[in-house]
Amino acid sequence: MSDTIEADTRQPTHGKATTLRGYPRSDGRKGIRNVIAVAYLVECAHHVAREIAGIDRAAAHVIGFPGCFPNPYAQKMMERLCTHPNVGAVMIVSLGCESFDRERLARVVAESGRPVETLVIQNAGGTRSTIAAGQGWVRARAAELAAAPTVPMDVSELVVGTVCGGSDGTSGITGNPAAGVAFDKLVAAGATCIFEETGELIGCEEIMAARAATPALAEELRASVEKAARYYATLGFGSFAAGNAEGGLTTIEEKSLGAYMKSGQSPISGLIKPGDIPPRGGLYLMDVVPDGEVRFGFPNISDNAEIVEMMASGAHCTLFVTGRGSVVGSALAPVIKIAANPHMYRRLSEDMDINAGRILEGEASVAEVGGEIFDFVCALASGQQSASEVLGHQEFILTYKSFEPIGPACLPV
Template identity: 80%
Template structure:
């Protein structure tokens, strides 16, 4: 249960050692993509498309560019956007990582910036290859979980199997993050009963109540047409299925995107913006949730799907768990674990939970997930706003 990881100056350890190529406005996206695509093995493209500044986006980019799986960073700016590139570069430089900022308007345009970016990328890959490797174990890991493309099998195979794996990880000292409060409506009292303190229990309830108000205002819900097509019948069924992936461990804290768990344990991430409803649907895709958990330090994400999803992620590997055996047969090239064996009676929850736990160890040790091997590196970051968490949210 140990392997070699990459030592970072803040004390955290990474399971990957990539160069993040980050665009700071949509106008720089193409140039950054051309740079990153020149070395798909080592460079991962991330970025924020907005021109108007946003404190949440700034915080997210700072966390992502100093993620333990990131060894170096190239920032690509158009030049006239409002993103604080100077502050971001300083944060990365202070973390001990090689970093450079290219401003397209000053560098000579598209071709010149791409060539300069490729030159930095080649230098950075060589430099981060010298990063010290040190022993890691489960207690060094932060692992997230999401479910997407849910169907009638998700809540009885994939999600509870992921929950069993979470219980094993927490017991071994890992920090595990589950979400999303908008898909946990109706489960607030159950979660409160698992909270480390009564005060944390109240915070958990409040986070779900906030999500319910947000969705009611927008006219949205967590229950989508695709879920119904897949055999889900009610929002209660959807919520309980999503809740199952949290396992049965005590809940140690409530965090928001970018908050790093202070110790091992189980944490709920509140992804719904604070304040009045301003930003539309809180997470417009499952990858937005993966990005937010990465910003909180997740080394990898367990992704449970019943209908099927083929996405991966930049920076942190995604382990795909197929809940539906028929879907697994169709999309086996994209799936890492077949939890559908529970449906067919070929395995129990504990069997698949152990398989997921072993997959986490293998991926942490360097084994590539299906999405990594295929080259998936999805990323999305939009506008939001959050207030700092209170002392009751991290009682441990």
């Protein structure tokens, strides 16, 4: 093994020197992409939406809600996603008899100044004619969006989320701490960072509460983790597994700390729920566990459900730390894939953006890899594509939930 610290070979730019640019939106936010959201409002319209977007897969991304029964959370999420800063136009695809309030969704999008078109399959002559109409609209908007001017953008205008998925014993010692360093650099530059999955923070409540901006917020952070612990206990899930001890983890707080490291060391500015837009820069915990009785099964059934919720709160991109090798990306907002395990990186390098496994091999420090991640975020906001974008990954999932609004102590400053 080399004793010298290897110079970064994949490092594209330094954040300070990079020119970030964004697409200005009427609410003052800026997008780092300018895509068309093709939104189906019930699973019955999914195929038609997918075929419409298929005319230009780079420009048109499919999102949607599968359920036929109404759900205020899903309505809010779809409204936030269709007015996400990375979205420049919206095509709504409805079957016609589902309960989703399509008129309200179209009104919210129109009020944001974005082009919006609603196609109702039952009124448009069926599958073929709806696809043809939709493809024509998408093609015309794609040409307009491609020609749209950009404006300079500052790092402080970025919103960045983080998740870990397909984790192994390396995630908590390489990728997650490096993502935390990147978060610290982003927060120091004035950006907004979001971390989540309160079910993985069980045992870290006190450590996390100590970072809260106010004592009342500290209480809210503790309560959110206690809610997660109760929720998971009801589902019979969430205990420390024997395999964790074989991997060298001794206590639940140690296991949770590994996931918690993604949040970095910055003070915690607030607690938000999916779809709440953070009011200013800083670090925010997202409470993703439904309020009330356990009614909808697991809070998030896969990593993309977490990514979608952070996008609904404005995340321009997501830092995704993986040990075993998740390959997913996301519709609307790019995913930066951070490989925690150096062996996995060599196997799946085409799917990875950052090799944090070098920390294990003594070739880079946590701080260096954190700096690379920060630079990669800046490069994404300058037009560079992530591996999952290039490969065409546009995963999306949204399911039923219900939330109470956050209290006044959650956003103290």
